[in-house]
Amino acid sequence: ATLQEIQDSGSIRIAVANEIPYGYVDPNGEAMGAGPDVAKAIMEKLGVENIEWVTTNFSSLIPGLQADRFDMVAAEMAILPDRCQQVLFSEPNSSYGEGLLVAAGNPKDIHAYSDFAENPDLKVAIMAGADQLEMMQKLGVDEANLVTIAANADAISTVSTGRADAYAATSLTASGLAGQNDGVEVAGEFTDPVIDGEEVRSWGGFTFASGNEELRDAVNEALAEFKATPEWSETLMGYGFTQADVDGSGHKTTEELCAAE
Amino acid sequence: MLFGYEWDLSSPLAFAVSILPILLTGMLVTIQATVVGFLVALVLGLVLAVLKAAPSRLIAWPARVVTEFIRDTPLLVQLFFLYYVLPEYGIVLPAFMTGALALGIQYSAYTSEVYRAGLEAVGTDQREAARALSFSPTHTFTHVVVPQAIPRIVPAMGNYLVSIMKDVPVLSVVTVLEMLNVAKIVGDRTFDYLVPLSMVGALYLIMTLVASSGVRLLDNWLPKQGIPLK
Amino acid sequence: MHWTEYFPPLLQGAWVTVQLTVYSTILGAALAFIFGIGKLSTNWAIKGVSVAYIEVFRGTSLLVQLFWLYFALPLAGMAMGIDLRLPPVVAGVLALGLNIGAYGAEVVRGAIQSVHTDQHEAARALNFTPRQTLWNVTIPQAIPEMMPSFGNLAVQNLKDTALVSLISLGDLTFRAEQIRNFTQDSTTIYSMLLLTYFGMALVLTVIMRGLESYVSRWRTARS
Amino acid sequence: MTDDPIIKFDQVVKRFGDLTVLNKLDFEVKKGEKVSIIGPSGSGKSTVLRILMTLEGIEGGVVTVGGEPLWHEKAADGSLKPASEAHLRKMRTQLGMVFQQFNLFPHMTVLRNITEAPIKVLGLSKKEAKQRGEELLELVGLADQAHKYPHQLSGGQQQRVGIARALAMRPNILLFDEPTSALDPELVGEVLNVIGKLAEEHDLTMLLVTHEMRFAREISDRVCFFDRGKIREEGAPEELFTDPSEERTREFLKAVLD
Amino acid sequence: MTDDPIIKFDQVVKRFGDLTVLNKLDFEVKKGEKVSIIGPSGSGKSTVLRILMTLEGIEGGVVTVGGEPLWHEKAADGSLKPASEAHLRKMRTQLGMVFQQFNLFPHMTVLRNITEAPIKVLGLSKKEAKQRGEELLELVGLADQAHKYPHQLSGGQQQRVGIARALAMRPNILLFDEPTSALDPELVGEVLNVIGKLAEEHDLTMLLVTHEMRFAREISDRVCFFDRGKIREEGAPEELFTDPSEERTREFLKAVLD
C-alpha cells in the first residue's frame, strides 16, 4: 500500500522473520526486537495506529514485499547492493558484526568463517536467504559444506546434533541462540571475517517494495528524528546491541551501502 | 552459483538451461530418497502387517493403533519429530536418512494394508488344498500364498512408490537438497522463482510418468496365469 | 514456558487448520465433480482440459504446487501484467483444493462409471435428457460409491494442511514451530502436535462416516 | 384395434460388429394390437424392442412409429437423413418399456420412481404427478408401498413398479422384455396379472417378449416366432401353438413346453 | 476289500459355535471299500470328509484311520491326548482329497500341480515325480495338457487334474467332496468316468459325497444317507435306492430323483 493509503486506513502490515533479537513475534502474537520496537515508534510518529504483524521465513521477506503480502519489513535485514536492486531500504537503523554458534565446548575449535574454507571437513549452517552465504562464497567455502536451514531456531538442533559444526550468523543472533540452550555456545576468540580487505559489518534497515519511495522517505524522516532521541539507543541496547553497534549505525548511508562493490 | 554451476540470467530460456544441471543434481537426491524411503516402507509395512495379523490381541491391537496413528498424522510433523526429537535421546541421523526414514514410516501404514489385502485374497481353499497335500506351513506360505499374492501386491506398491516420490519435497524442510529445495535456493538467490519452480513441476511430471509406466510394465511382465485379481 | 501454556497458541493454529481443511475439502469436492464429469465428456475440449488438470496435479508434488502458487505465480502475473499475488490463505486453500480435487476427480469418474448401463437405459426410456440422467440418476447413485474414498481423501487433505506452514500460514504446525523456536522443547511440542492431528483425523473420519451413511440411506433402509 | 400399423419395420438391418442380428426384418403392429414375440435365445427379440425404445440404432431399412420414421428425419428435399437427438426425444414419448431386470432407480422411493419423469420430462406439477403416481400404484396393487425403496420390495413388486413407471409417461405403445424371467417362480403370477389387466382394459399397443407360453396365448392377438433375426412364423395364438406350420417352430415349442 | 475298518468314527462330536453338526457319530469304512455319502444340504457330509482330511478338529469322541487315532496321540501312560501337528502330518499322508471347487494352484502348470507335493513332501526326485505325474495325467486322460495352466482348462479337465494331484501322494484313502457339482452338466460325465475307473481298477478306499445318485449306485459298495449329522440309513445301493426303510430317506430320494 502507498503511504497515503496507509495513513488513510491507519493500518500497516509489517513483516518479521522470527529472529531474536532483530525482529520476532512471541507466541502471544506480540512483536518484539530492535526492528519492531523502532517501527512502532516510527508508526506512531506517522500517525498509523494499527500494525498488522506478519511472521515469515527470512527467505520469503523480499518475495513477500514484491508480492505485496506486507508493506514493510522490520527484520534489520542487511543493506546489500544485490538486495537494493530488488527492494528499497531505509537509512540504517542498526549495525552489527558477525558471530558463530558452535556446539558446547567448541569441539572442532572453530574461531572464524575462514576456517570453513581452510578445513573442508567442517560443515557450516546458514539460514536460507541470509547474507552469510555471500560471505562464505567470497571466502571460498565449498558449496557442499553449506547446510541451509529455514529458520534461526533450527540452528540449535543443527549444531548441537553435529549436523553442522557451526552456525554462521550475526553476533547478536548467535548469542541469543546460545542463551537458549546448553548444548551450544558462541565461538570464543572470534575473528571477524575480512572480505575484500574490509572487516565485515552489516547495516540493517527497514525494507519496502520498489516503487514505494514515499513510504520509505516518510519512514526515513521519522527514523532520523527517533535516532536523535536517547530512547532509540536504549531500545537497541535493551536487545543486546553494544555501544559500538549503536555508533556504527551512523557510519554509512544506504546510498553508500547500495553502491558498494 | 550452486554446485559449481553458474546461472545465466540473460533470458528465461538461458536461465532455464543454465540451472538444469543444478536441478538434476537435486533430482538425483529425490530419486535416492524415493528408493530408500520405499525400501523402508516395504520392510516396515511387512513387519506391521505380520504384527497386525498376529493371533495374540496383545500384539495385533497395538499394531493396529500404531498403523492408524501413522496414517492419520502428517508426514511433515513426523519428519520434524524424527529430526528434532530423536537427537534429544541421542539418536542423530543425517538429514537424508531421517527424511527417508520418515517417508518409510509414513508409507509403512499404507503398505501394510497392501500386504494384508494381498495375502487375504489368497483364499482358504488354497490353504486347504495345500494342507490336504501335507505341505508344511512354510512351504504353503512361500510357494502357494506368496506367489499368488505378488501380482495383487505389485501394482498397489508401485502406486505408493510414485506417491513417495511426490512427498520427497517435504524433506527440504530438514535441509535435504532434493529438487524443490535446490530450486528454492536458486530462487532465493536470483529472486526468480518462476523458472526454477516451473521446471521442477515439469520434471516431476516426467518422473511420475516414467515411474508409472515402469510400474505398469512390471505389472504386465509379472506372470499371473489365472490368478483371480480383484 | 510451561507446557500448558502451549495450548492457547496451538488452539489458534488448530482452528486455522480446521478452516483450511474445510475450505479446501469443499473446493476439492467441487473440482472433483467438475473435472471427474468433464473427463467423461464427449466434447474433446472439455475432456482434454479435465485430463490435463487431473494429470498435472496428480503428477506433481503438492509442495511444488504450493510453492509455485506462492512464489512463482506472482512473478508470472507480473510478466503478464496481472496481479496474481495471492495471500497465503488463498494460495494454501487453492493448492490443497486443486491437489485433492485431482485425486477426487478420478474417484468421481470411477463411481459414475460404476453405475450400471441398465440405469442409463431406463432413464433414456423415460426420455430424460443426458443432463437430467446425470444429475437425477447417475450422480445420486454414484455418491455413496465415492464416499469411502472421499473419506480417505479428506483425512489426506487434513494432513496436507501441515505443509501450508511452510508459506507462513499460521496453522497448527506453524504455531508449533513458533513455540519450538522459543522453547526448543521439541519432544513435548511435537508429541502434542502429533496427538492433535490424530484427534482431528479421528473426528474427521467419524464425520465422513456419518455423511456416508446419510447419503447412502436409500441403500440401507429397512422394511 | 384399427388397421393402421402403428409400428412398422421395413427391411431393417441391425449388426453388432460382424454379427448381423436383424437381416432385413419386416414386421408390423397395428394400433391397439397385443403382440407376443417368442423364440430361442439370441434370436433378436430384445433387439427389436431396444430399437423401438431407441436404445439401439439401426444399420439399414426404416422403422416407423405412428407413421413417422423413428431413426430418420425427413430432410427439406423429402429424403431421409439420420435422426437428431431432438427427433428421437420426440418419438420416444410415444413408447414405454418394462425391463427384464426392472431397472428401477434404487435411490428413489417407489413413488418418486414413478413421478420423476412426468415432473422432469412432461413438466407435470408435483401435485399432479403424485396424484397420478398414486393412481398407478393402486392399479398395480402397491398403493401401500409408495414410500419404500426398491430394494425393500420383492422382485414381483419391483416389476409392478416398473410397469407403473412406464405407464406414468402415458405411452401409446408399451414394450415388455421378458418382464417375468428375473422373478422367482412364485412371483411370476402377480406380474402377469397386472399385464393381463392392462391388456384387457386399455387401448394400449403392447409388444411382449416372453417365455411364458401359456400367458402369451391368453393375452395376445398375435404371436410371432423369431429365429435368427427373422420372423419364421406368425399367427393367432391358437393356430401357432396348436398347429405350427414350420418344423423349427414345432421344435422350439416342444423344447419350451416340456 | 478286507474286514478291517480303515476309518472309524467313534461317538464323534463336532460343533461350530452353538451348532452341533455331528452328534456322537459312529461310522466305519473297511479297507478298499467304496462308500457314497448322500443327504440334504447342511447335514454334515462335507464335515465328515474335512475331519478326516484334518481340515477341521473335533470336540468329542475318537476318529481312527488305519487303526491309529487321527486327532489324538497315545501319551506315555496310554491315555489319549490331542494330536500334535507332527502327528497330524504323519496321518495325513494316508489320505487324499478332491475338492468341489478343484482348488488347483493357479500359478503352477498342470504338471507342477501334481509333482509339487511328491517332491516337497514325499521327497521324490524331480525326474521320478515328473514321470509319475505324466502317468497320472495319462490315467485321467490329460497327457497332452501337462504344460498348461489351470485357467486354460475346462472345469472337467481341472477336476481331473485335481484327482491326479490327490493320487500323486499315493494315499490309501481318497475323499471326494461333491467332485462334479461345480461343473457344467456336459462336463460331469468325463469326471465320473475317471472316478469310476479308479473305483474299478484300484484297491483304494474311497469316500464320496455326491448328488449323482445314479453314479453312486453304480460304483458304491455301500451308500450312507446322512441327515442332521447322523447316519439315518445305510446299505447296499440296490436296497437303499429301491427300497429305503426310512421315511426320511424316501422323501429325500424322491426329491432328488425327480
Ligand SMILES: Nc1ncnc2c1ncn2[C@@H]1O[C@H](COP(=O)(O)OP(=O)(O)OP(=O)(O)O)[C@@H](O)[C@H]1O
Ligand atoms: N451390445 C451388443 N453387442 C454385441 N452383440 C450383442 C449386443 N446385444 C445383443 N447382441 C447379440 O445379438 C444377438 C441377439 O440378441 P438379443 O438380446 O436380441 O436376443 P434375444 O432374442 O433377446 O435373446 P434372449 O432370449 O437370450 O434375451 C445375440 O447373439 C447377442 O449376443
Ligand SMILES: Nc1ncnc2c1ncn2[C@@H]1O[C@H](COP(=O)(O)OP(=O)(O)OP(=O)(O)O)[C@@H](O)[C@H]1O
Ligand atoms: N466353518 C464353519 N463355521 C460355521 N458353521 C459351519 C462351518 N462349516 C460348516 N458349517 C455348518 O455346518 C453344517 C454342516 O455343514 P456341511 O458343510 O458338512 O454340510 P453338507 O452336508 O456338506 O452340506 P452341502 O450339501 O450343502 O455341502 C451346516 O449347517 C454348515 O452351515
Ligand SMILES: [Mg+2]
Ligand atoms: Mg432378450
Ligand SMILES: [Mg+2]
Ligand atoms: Mg458339502
